[in-house]
Amino acid sequence: MTPKTGERHTQLELCIPYVFGRLNPGNRKQFEAHLATGCELCKRELSELYEATALLPLLIRQEAPPPGLRQRILSRISSRKPEQARVERTPASREGRESVVTPATRPPRSWYQYAAAALGILIIVALVIFVNDLVGTTRNQERTIAQLKGDLQQQNELASILKAPKVEIVSLSGIEPGSSVYGKILWDSSSRKAMLQINEVPVTPEGKEYQLWMLKEQKYFSIGEFQTDSTKASLLKVIDLPGEVNQRIEGFVLTLEPKGGSPQPTGSIYLRGAR
Amino acid sequence: VQRNILLQRQQSDREDGELVKKIQRGDQRALASLYDRYAGVLYPFSLRVTGAREAAEDVVQDVFVHVWGKAGSYAPQSGSVYAWMTAVCRMKSLDKVRSTSQKKQGQEMKGVPHQSSQEGEQKSAQPETIIAMKGFTEAARNSLRSLSKLELRLLELSYYEGQSQSDLARMLRIPLGTIKGKMRRGIQKLRQVLAEEAV
Numbered sequence: 001m002t003p004k005t006g007e008r009h010t011q012l013e014l015c016i017p018y019v020f021g022r023l024n025p026g027n028r029k030q031f032e033a034h035l036a037t038g039c040e041l042c043k044r045e046l047s048e049l050y051e052a053t054a055l056l057p058l059l060i061r062q063e064a065p066p067p068g069l070r071q072r073i074l075s076r077i078s079s080r081k082p083e084q085a086r087v088e089r090t091p092a093s094r095e096g097r098e099s100v101v102t103p104a105t106r107p108p109r110s111w112y113q114y115a116a117a118a119l120g121i122l123i124i125v126a127l128v129i130f131v132n133d134l135v136g137t138t139r140n141q142e143r144t145i146a147q148l149k150g151d152l153q154q155q156n157e158l159a160s161i162l163k164a165p166k167v168e169i170v171s172l173s174g175i176e177p178g179s180s181v182y183g184k185i186l187w188d189s190s191s192r193k194a195m196l197q198i199n200e201v202p203v204t205p206e207g208k209e210y211q212l213w214m215l216k217e218q219k220y221f222s223i224g225e226f227q228t229d230s231t232k233a234s235l236l237k238v239i240d241l242p243g244e245v246n247q248r249i250e251g252f253v254l255t256l257e258p259k260g261g262s263p264q265p266t267g268s269i270y271l272r273g274a275r
Numbered sequence: 276v277q278r279n280i281l282l283q284r285q286q287s288d289r290e291d292g293e294l295v296k297k298i299q300r301g302d303q304r305a306l307a308s309l310y311d312r313y314a315g316v317l318y319p320f321s322l323r324v325t326g327a328r329e330a331a332e333d334v335v336q337d338v339f340v341h342v343w344g345k346a347g348s349y350a351p352q353s354g355s356v357y358a359w360m361t362a363v364c365r366m367k368s369l370d371k372v373r374s375t376s377q378k379k380q381g382q383e384m385k386g387v388p389h390q391s392s393q394e395g396e397q398k399s400a401q402p403e404t405i406i407a408m409k410g411f412t413e414a415a416r417n418s419l420r421s422l423s424k425l426e427l428r429l430l431e432l433s434y435y436e437g438q439s440q441s442d443l444a445r446m447l448r449i450p451l452g453t454i455k456g457k458m459r460r461g462i463q464k465l466r467q468v469l470a471e472e473a474v
Contacts, residue, residue: 016462019362021369022439047354052465054361056434057320059419065318065335066328070310073336074303077343082298 324368426461
């Protein structure tokens with residue numbers, strides 16, 4: 001709103017601090033709202049002030065910008081479209097602050113923004129792969145650690161069996177003519193822990209598993225089932241012996257039974273050993 | 276001579292206006308022409324504000340990218356293209372300083388000797404990077420001699436460093452009223468340069 005002739009226009013006093021960017025946010029907003037009303041007096045004042053202050057840089061000794069800057073600018077704008085002529089530029093928008101904060105006036109995206117976005121996506125994909133790989137590695141390491149813990153526990157159990165004051169041992173041998181399978185079993189009656197060790201044991205057939213039996217008073221007592229695979233030619237296993245273990249153990253046999261085990265030996269005997 | 280300067284300036288403003296119209300149509304050569312005219316002023320101007328060559332380069336880039344993007348909003352009746360670019364350059368330079376804290380008050384510029392306008396006026400070798408402004412620049416320099424040292428210093432501190440009047444009063448130990456009066460008179464003298472030109 002342009003004041004009438006002779007009327008004091010207080011907003012004019014705000015023009016200088018406005019041009020110098022020294023109005024506080026509240027006053028600035030208020031002043032810009034006033035400018036938006038179309039006050040010709042203030043617009044003219046601002047225009048003159050901007051022209052006047054633009055003289056100051058002319059007093060600085062001129063200096064050519066670095067070579068290459070011109071080309072960099074032209075490269076930067078090469079993928080952008082300039083804004084078409086539209087509304088009258090207000091003094092408030094002269095410094096272009098709106099262009100920084102208003103999405104509607106945001107300049108079009110340039111090639112390097114798309115490149116940055118593509119790079120960002122690539123980085124994210126790489127990170128996902130890396131994290132997956134890391135998770136996989138971590139899982140593998142966890143498996144290895146669990147296996148090592150198991151091995152260590154077994155070693156400790158073996159050591160405790162071997163350290164026991166009274167350890168008994170029975171050699172196991174194949175009963176088939178020419179069989180190369182052999183092994184041994186050690187046990188500690190006080191802890192009822194036994195160590196089974198077998199060499200050259202064949203790979204367990206599909207649907208079958210090996211079952212170890214303890215022979216006591218002419219009766220077989222199952223003391224565990226296990227399988228072997230092609231990765232191991234020998235087997236070392238710690239077994240808990242059932243019930244009362246005493247001098248009545250007469251021997252051990254290893255048979256091949258249906259998967260899940262049998263209450264009594266039904267399959268062929270692979271190994272046998274007697275006290 | 277004064278009339279020649281006026282005609283030269285009017286011609287320059289018209290040419291700038293035509294360049295902006297071409298930029299609106301996507302003419303990159305027009306932007307290159309505008310660069311050739313004003314980069315030689317805007318770069319040292321930003322260098323004066325930021326105190327760092329790299330920052331000044333960034334600012335000048337941003338100014339011309341801004342002009343390219345906002346050419347459609349330019350209205351000749353609001354002022355000259357040069358004044359518009361200068362205002363954008365000042366705002367972006369001060370933003371740069373605020374964001375990077377590259378410059379402290381009273382600190383010498385990195386690799387650039389601190390130069391007041393009056394010193395610059397005496398030393399100026401003035402490469403002819405802005406031929407269109409040459410006559411006007413000389414007239415402005417001559418006319419600005421009417422500014423006292425204090426008036427010029429206050430304008431510079433406020434314009435280049437974004438110092439408020441109360442900051443200036445504290446820093447220079449001068450009453451706030453005196454600061455306001457001196458700055459107002461300094462600005463009036465600047466405007467006088469333009470008024471005399473237009474006579």
